[in-house]
Amino acid sequence: MSIFPVLIKNLRKKPATLRLPEEAPHPQDFRGLVKIDVEKCIGCGMCAYVCVSYAVRVNEFEDACEWLYLPGRCTYCGRCAAVCPGGALRMENGSVPVYSSAGELDEAHRVPYPACPECGRPARPVAEPVLKRAFGEPTEKVRAGIFLCQRCRLRRSQKDLWATAGKSIHARGESPE
Amino acid sequence: MSWGKIFTALFIFPGMLYAVPMAWLMLWLERKLRARMQGRIGPPFYQPFFDFVKLMAKKPILRSRADAILMTGLPLLAVSAGLVALALLPVFPGSRGFAGDLVLLVAFIEVPSLCAVLAGFASRSIFGQVGATREAVLSITYNLPFLTAVVALAYSAHSLALADIAAAPATWVRAPAVTTILLCLPVKLRINPFSVSNAEQEIYSGPATEFGGSQLAMWELAHGLEWVVLTGLAVCLGLPRTGAPVIDIALFAGLSLVLVVLLSFLAAGTARLKVAQAARFYWRWGMGLALAALILAMLPGIERFIR
Numbered sequence: 496m497s498i499f500p501v502l503i504k505n506l507r508k509k510p511a512t513l514r515l516p517e518e519a520p521h522p523q524d525f526r527g528l529v530k531i532d533v534e535k536c537i538g539c540g541m542c543a544y545v546c547v548s549y550a551v552r553v554n555e556f557e558d559a560c561e562w563l564y565l566p567g568r569c570t571y572c573g574r575c576a577a578v579c580p581g582g583a584l585r586m587e588n589g590s591v592p593v594y595s596s597a598g599e600l601d602e603a604h605r606v607p608y609p610a611c612p613e614c615g616r617p618a619r620p621v622a623e624p625v626l627k628r629a630f631g632e633p634t635e636k637v638r639a640g641i642f643l644c645q646r647c648r649l650r651r652s653q654k655d656l657w658a659t660a661g662k663s664i665h666a667r668g669e670s671p672e
Numbered sequence: 673m674s675w676g677k678i679f680t681a682l683f684i685f686p687g688m689l690y691a692v693p694m695a696w697l698m699l700w701l702e703r704k705l706r707a708r709m710q711g712r713i714g715p716p717f718y719q720p721f722f723d724f725v726k727l728m729a730k731k732p733i734l735r736s737r738a739d740a741i742l743m744t745g746l747p748l749l750a751v752s753a754g755l756v757a758l759a760l761l762p763v764f765p766g767s768r769g770f771a772g773d774l775v776l777l778v779a780f781i782e783v784p785s786l787c788a789v790l791a792g793f794a795s796r797s798i799f800g801q802v803g804a805t806r807e808a809v810l811s812i813t814y815n816l817p818f819l820t821a822v823v824a825l826a827y828s829a830h831s832l833a834l835a836d837i838a839a840a841p842a843t844w845v846r847a848p849a850v851t852t853i854l855l856c857l858p859v860k861l862r863i864n865p866f867s868v869s870n871a872e873q874e875i876y877s878g879p880a881t882e883f884g885g886s887q888l889a890m891w892e893l894a895h896g897l898e899w900v901v902l903t904g905l906a907v908c909l910g911l912p913r914t915g916a917p918v919i920d921i922a923l924f925a926g927l928s929l930v931l932v933v934l935l936s937f938l939a940a941g942t943a944r945l946k947v948a949q950a951a952r953f954y955w956r957w958g959m960g961l962a963l964a965a966l967i968l969a970m971l972p973g974i975e976r977f978i979r
Binding site: 508 | 705707708709710711712713714937940941942
C-alpha cells in the first residue's frame with residue numbers, strides 16, 4: 496500500500512524523462528553527422544577511399560571536385576574524419592536530426608581548384624596542415640612551388656634538376672682522370 | 673423500441689459517435705496516468721487515434737484463407753459486440769430497454785473475451801495459445817462472482833430489464849453487488865494486477881500477439897469499447913439517475929472517466945499476479961461479496977417463507 500503515496504508524488508512531480516536532444520549532454524567524442532570545411536579540403540579522396548558504407552563519395556572534374564555525403568548510408572564510424580589529411584572533415588557533436596524523406600540530409604559540396612600561379616590552369620589545392628605534415632616547417636621555396644599545377648611543378652623540378660645535375664656533370668667533366 | 677431509438681442507441685449515444693472517441697480517450701487516459709505515475713511523460717491525447725489510423729493503413733500478414741477469415745472476423749465481432757452492449761446500457765431511466773436485455777448485455781460483454789480466446793488459438797502462435805488459455809481460465813474465474821452479483825441485482829429488482837434494475841431504489845443489495853462488479857473490472861479489462869492473459873514481457877500480447885494492421889486496430893478499438901461498456905455499466909448500476917438527460921449524460925461520462933482514473937491507479941500500483949492467485953482472489957473475495965449480495969437480495973423472500 497505504500498506504493499500509492501509514491502504514485503501521487505510522481506503525479507505531482509515533473510516527468511523524470513529528459514527531453515531529447517536538448518537536455519541530454521553528448522559525450523565529448525560523440526560522432527554525429529560529418530561536416531566538411533571546403534577551405535581545408537584538398538580533394539585527395541581519402542575519405543571516399545576509407546568509407547566502408549559508400550556514404551562519402553568524391554567525384555573529380557577538371558577544375559573542381561565534388562564531395563558528396565549521404566547520411567542515410569553513414570555508419571558514423573569516423574574513419575573519414577580520422578584519415579582526412581587536411582583536417583577538413585569533422586563529426587558533429589550532436590544527434591542526427593530526424594528526417595522524413597529519403598535523402599533529406601544529403602550534402603554536396605564543390606571544392607574548386609585554384610588557378611596555377613604560372614599557367615592559370617586549375618591546380619590541386621593545398622592546405623596548411625598538409626604542408627606541415629609533409630615538410631615540417633615549409634621553406635619559402637616549397638611554398639613557392641606547392642601551389643603550382645602538376646605540369647608547372649614538374650617543369651620547375653626538371654629545371655632545378657638540370658641546374659644541379661648539370662653543374663655536377665660539368666664539374667666531373669672538368670676534372671681530369 | 674422504435675427503429676429510430678435503436679439507431680440512436682447504436683450509432684449516436686451511447687453508441688458509436690460517443691463510444692469510439694470515448695474509447696480512445698479512456699485508452700489514452702489510462703496510459704497517460706500510468707506513465708505520469710511512473711515518472712514518464714506518456715503519450716499525447718490523440719495517440720490512440722493516430723495508432724488506429726496508422727494500423728488501419730497497414731497490410732495484415734498473408735495467411736491461409738481459413739486463418740485469415742477468423743483473424744479478420746474475430747476482432748470485428750468483438751467491436752460489434754461492444755457496440756451492441758453499449759447500446760443496451762440504461763443511461764436514461766425508463767426510456768429504453770426491454771424485458772431480458774440484462775441477459776443480452778451480459779452475453780455481449782463476454783463476447784470480446786471469447787473472441788480473444790478464439791483468436792489466440794486461431795493465430796497458431798504459442799504466445800497466443802498461452803494467452804488464450806489464461807483468458808479462458810480467468811473468464812471462468814471472474815464470471816462466477818460477476819454473474820452472481822448481476823443475478824442478485826436482478827432478483828432484488830424483480831426484473832431482467834436493465835432500466836428497471838438501474839432505476840430500482842438503493843438497497844443493501846446494491847452496495848456489495850456493485851462492489852463485486854467493480855472488483856471484476858480490472859480483470860475484465862486485463863490491466864494490472866490481472867493482466868495475466870496479455871502479460872507483456874512474458875507472452876508478448878497474449879492472444880493479440882500475431883495480429884497486425886487493421887486486425888490489431890480492431891482489437892485496440894474493441895478493447896477501448898470494453899473500457900467504455902464496463903465502466904459505463906458500473907456507473908449505470910451504481911448511481912441513481914437525476915432524470916435530466918444532459919446531467920445524466922455528463923454524470924455517465926464523467927464518472928466513467930473517474931473510474932478510469934481509479935483503475936489506472938490500481939494498474940500503476942500493482943504487479944501482475946499468477947493465474948492461480950487471481951483465481952483465488954475472485955473465488956474468495958469476489959464470490960464472498962457476490963454471495964453476500966445474493967443472500968441480502970433473497971432475505972425478504974426467506975423471511976416471508978419462514979413466516
